[in-house]
Amino acid sequence: MSQATIEHSFQAINPATGEILPGEFIETSLEQITDYGHRSAAAFAEYRNVSGLKKAEFLEQIALEIEALGDALLERAQAETALPLPRLTGERGRTTGQLRLFASYVREGSWVDARIDPALPERQPLPRPDLRQMLRPLGPVGIFGASNFPLAFSVAGGDTASALAAGCTVVVKAHPAHPGTSELVAEAIRTAVQKCNLPEDTFLCIQGRTNETGQALVNHPAIKAIGFTGSFRGGKAIFDAAARRPEPIPVYAEMGSTNPVFFLPQILKEQGAALALAYVASTTLGTGQFCTNPGLSIVTASEATEQFKAQAQQAITQVKPTSMLTKAIREAFHQGISHLTSHGDVQVLGESDATEGYALARPVLLTSTAKALLANPAVAEEVFGPSSIIVQADNPEEMLALAQSLEGHLTATVYGTEEELLQYGDLLAILEQKAGRVIINAFPTGVEVSHAMHHGGPFPATTDARSTSVGTNAIRRFARPVCYQGFPQALLPEELKDTNPLSIWRLWDGVTQK
Amino acid sequence: MSQATIEHSFQAINPATGEILPGEFIETSLEQITDYGHRSAAAFAEYRNVSGLKKAEFLEQIALEIEALGDALLERAQAETALPLPRLTGERGRTTGQLRLFASYVREGSWVDARIDPALPERQPLPRPDLRQMLRPLGPVGIFGASNFPLAFSVAGGDTASALAAGCTVVVKAHPAHPGTSELVAEAIRTAVQKCNLPEDTFLCIQGRTNETGQALVNHPAIKAIGFTGSFRGGKAIFDAAARRPEPIPVYAEMGSTNPVFFLPQILKEQGAALALAYVASTTLGTGQFCTNPGLSIVTASEATEQFKAQAQQAITQVKPTSMLTKAIREAFHQGISHLTSHGDVQVLGESDATEGYALARPVLLTSTAKALLANPAVAEEVFGPSSIIVQADNPEEMLALAQSLEGHLTATVYGTEEELLQYGDLLAILEQKAGRVIINAFPTGVEVSHAMHHGGPFPATTDARSTSVGTNAIRRFARPVCYQGFPQALLPEELKDTNPLSIWRLWDGVTQK
Structure with a gap:
């Protein structure tokens, strides 16, 4: 093997163990x-x-x-x-x-x-x-x-x-x-x-x-x-x-994005304990390495919210640390969390046991206030990995202001009872302008591959919101549209021939038909 | 009127006369x-x-x-x-x-x-x-x-x-x-x-x-x-x-673009005289100020081609100069033509009478060879105004090579008899990759406002070929897609409600239906 080849070859590493895996790959x-x-x-x-x-x-x-x-x-x-x-x-x-x-x-x-x-050859x-x-x-x-x-x-x-x-x-x-x-x-x-x-x-x-x-x-x-x-x-x-x-x-x-989740007051009162568990599970799913993990949740001050936080705290401490995809990703995660908690406005609510494995990440929940986030968007900056920040608003108006201040996200979620969802139409209208997918009463992880799924969103979630x-x-x-003008039938693609040999849906003179 | 306002106001000019028109407009x-x-x-x-x-x-x-x-x-x-x-x-x-x-x-x-x-609540x-x-x-x-x-x-x-x-x-x-x-x-x-x-x-x-x-x-x-x-x-x-x-x-x-028009040999033989007239008319239509005027035509060497050029030459000399939209546009036009003809490879085939009106433009036809254009794309650079360049290829292969060398255009046209169009499938396939609209046997001016029209094309005709x-x-x-997940019917837009109150076409579970 020549020197040049050696310089430009690399091997894969098992992030669970740090071992070099068999096989050598040449940089193209x-x-x-x-x-x-x-x-x-x-x-x-x-x-x-x-x-x-x-x-x-x-x-x-x-x-x-x-x-x-x-x-x-x-x-x-x-x-x-x-x-x-x-x-x-x-x-x-x-x-x-x-x-x-x-x-x-x-x-x-x-x-x-x-x-x-x-063609309309007789048109005037x-x-x-x-x-x-x-x-x-x-x-x-x-x-x-x-x-x-x-x-x-x-x-x-x-x-x-x-x-x-x-x-x-x-x-x-x-x-x-x-x-x-x-x-x-x-x-x-x-x-x-x-x-x-x-x-x-x-x-x-x-x-x-x-x-x-x-x-x-x-x-x-x-x-x-x-x-x-x-x-x-x-x-x-x-x-x-x-x-x-x-x-x-x-x-x-x-x-990617932090995929904000808004918990409305009544549903936290009714289902806070279950939601706390589900929230921590969604945050740490796949070691928090989905584009759609909920990295940010928004609550309003109440007794139910205090209980929700206590339950989430308890849940996060019980999550078993798992390995991230690479050591570099794991290090970026822990550095990102250190950076966030160096803000005076961000507190650690709870974290799982410390661990020293090669690429093991330590799941963590943070807290802050809507006031702090409104003053400094960096408070809720995305940290790729198993973490989420709970941001508390004093009242529904502050929650709305926070929603309005959001950048583009892949998803935005609202948890609420049927009754309070109807009262929070303003919130839903704002979130529709901030996200590619708006979700009611489900966590954003789990991206169905189907006709109606949209996995995108306004910048900076993607570079093309469309x-x-x-x-x-x-x-x-x-793909891009091409218009064929005056083509004889024989030269047209099958999709555009008069007889519609592929039997596809077409807009014929403005009318959808087969 | 304050000094600041005067500095930032402007008036319109009649390009036919050079007169200042009534009315003062303030720069926002x-x-x-x-x-x-x-x-x-x-x-x-x-x-x-x-x-x-x-x-x-x-x-x-x-x-x-x-x-x-x-x-x-x-x-x-x-x-x-x-x-x-x-x-x-x-x-x-x-x-x-x-x-x-x-x-x-x-x-x-x-x-x-x-x-x-x-929803498929029972799915496994x-x-x-x-x-x-x-x-x-x-x-x-x-x-x-x-x-x-x-x-x-x-x-x-x-x-x-x-x-x-x-x-x-x-x-x-x-x-x-x-x-x-x-x-x-x-x-x-x-x-x-x-x-x-x-x-x-x-x-x-x-x-x-x-x-x-x-x-x-x-x-x-x-x-x-x-x-x-x-x-x-x-x-x-x-x-x-x-x-x-x-x-x-x-x-x-x-x-904009130069909208290449390819004239195939047989049709030039059969309809050369009429095509020469129509070509000059399309080139000079609206003082050549459409995005779709044919600024470039491609022919192969033949006796019919010589006749076509002679007829086009005669036609262009008879076009009456008309005014451009502004004096600056007219000056850019004449400078552009001077610049083009300073190439040793570009000749003036014919032009209408010189004129000294305020913004009158002098229609002109130029000629060059496929070899020259293949060596230097600037030979056929767009000059906004009533001009076009006829580029002659030695043979069909050179015509294809020229088509392949084109950048993106709004339109590309092929004139041919039914028989020779079938022989030139390769040319049509190339042009489909170069233009937003491919036209057979019609000049590109005239952009229908309809469902099937596409007025766009690959860069540099537009910044977004889609x-x-x-x-x-x-x-x-x-517009951009937004996905609504788990929404109660009452919170959905009309377009997405189960009952389809607007009676629009929708893709329901993969099936197009109303």
Whole structure:
């Protein structure tokens, strides 16, 4: 092995033990990334015209190939992430499930939003030409695997599934914390590409630990959009780089949020004990490493609130510390908590036992006041990991003011009795402007993969409030409308022919019909 | 009048004569713009919940108020733009027509893309919550009036109509070349706001000639999206400023393009003479001041091509020079042509008579070769005005190479007989990746306002290839999906209630239905 190779290779670490895992991974060179971009563009020229039926078969084949990896995939993922096997088994089901959902979506075919305005040759003062429009794929897409979902938001995750479904070729940058898992899944996709006789470069995967590798992908002129899930710092850097390109491209960066949960007074009175337990469970679920853990809750002063806090305090002390995804993430978590509690306005309500494991995180609940948060938004800054801050308002007006002061979030939740929810219409109206998903009486963890899910939200939760990274609507991120004027039937895509051979829903002269 | 006021006031000039027109316009101060942004946000809190029915009435009332301005509007617009009265009459019809089209679109209501995934409480291993999604307005929108359409892409143009239809409040920056026209239309909208009992600040208008005025609007924290039609330089500056904001916002800048027209050999043989006339007419239509004038045509070497060029040469010499929108635009046009012809590779094929009127432009046809253009894209750079360049390829392969080298355009056209169009599938496939609208056998001028129109295209034609500034799809630019989870029926928007009281098309558990 040459010196150059050694310098640019890396290994995975088991965060549960600190052990170096077998397997050496080579950082993809900048020259290779340049080559990959061009190859992806060449493959796109063919793949963009693959039918919905054929794309559906391809997505389903990827799901089958992932399943065919069997326990080896789950074991490697567990070794690289310290996530429990049942969670990873569920995440694999989510991954293959969303591949199959996108397969069914493109097989059905109406997602292309076909619109046909037939010619009106006799119209006065000017005839109308024949106009037909549908969504067409944007081009090669660069996708960054996330650390916290080694399967469902990674190499064959929702970004890849939706981009391939749209007709885009994909170049994935694997997350360096789980390179082995990534390589297994990449090989599964390559096998599916071969079995479906698609262009070999429909899917390409790069490995790397450096920022330069990611930037090279973002800056490649052939890349026409970026999908990303991760930190604000990472996502914003990619957004800025993409906006500075000679040809700017859209960046769909989901950068997480604190997902505020508002507890209204009456429900705390009626169900405070159960809510305290559920709140702590949602906060610490998956070691607090979901984009949708509730990092902030808002209560108003009352006796019930005092009891709720006492119960939450008791619950958090009983949570068993679990490992984070990497030692660096764990250190950032503990530093973030230290930083927060150095504010005079933030107190520790309770925390679990201290622990010295390699990447074990110590779950913690903090408290502060609405006054402090209104004066200084940093009081409720997101700390990625198992923590949440309970912010107390003096009265409903202060709660509303706090809601109004929020930045963009993925989710916002209100817990209330049916009666008091009707009284808090103002709060719901404010939260609808702050979040991509507004939830009543449930914690935000648990993001259904379906048609009506929206996993996005105003900045800084994402860089594009119009987009979702979960659910079938995610496909729209990777497509743009094209209008065909005056085309003979023979030259039109199937979706736009008069006879509607695919039997999709279309807007025909303004009327929705099949 | 104070010194400060005098410094910041300006007047309109009649470009046909150079005369100063009556009326003094005050540059809106930066303090006022700050105030307007906040007032627009306050109005948005109410206007965002106005029903589709009520928004439809409002849009229709704006159309009525514009019509009620009568000839005074057309006369002022003619004086400020030198556009002929019949054109302005048509443009007024386009403006009121698109207001009424958006009215019918939001009255029908299905545009919100409602999606409902009902709860599955019995599902294993986890129940599914009730999830409902629809499009909701983004927030206050900043809109820049365009110089070349003083009505249809200006104060009450397509951007304003689609933003108001989406439920956004609007702050328009009037184009400084037609401040009087803008003020008349702004007053018409304000009257409609009053008659419809909407919040007074639903619509606000600012006047100004300086870049600072526009930048202040783009940088206002309350503004959540920008609509713009104009030059590449102007649009890109706004895009860059918006991307640098603490909270970046989407910019929908339509920046024009040269709209390549490919003439295939056989059709030139059969219809060359008629096509030459039509080409010159489309090039010089509206003094070449449409975003869709054909600024570039591509032919292959043949005897028919020589005849086509001779006929086009003859036609251009007979075009009567007409006035451009401003003297500055006219000077930029003549400078641009001088700059182009200073290339050794660009020749003048023909031009109309020289003229010395205040803002009269001299129509011109240029020629070059595919080889020259492939070596230097600046050979076919857009020059806003009545000019076009005929680029000759040696053979079909060179024509394809040229197509492949194109940047993004609003439109791309192919003229061919039915038989040869079938042979040139590769060309059409390339052009579909380069343009927002691909046209067969028609010139690109004439942009229908309808459901299937797409007036957009890949960068640098626009800053967002996913968006259109003409047609009903333009409404999507100003909306984002919001997901409502676990909402009681009473708290849901009408569009998402079980009973579907608005009778709109929805995706219910994956099935399109009413």
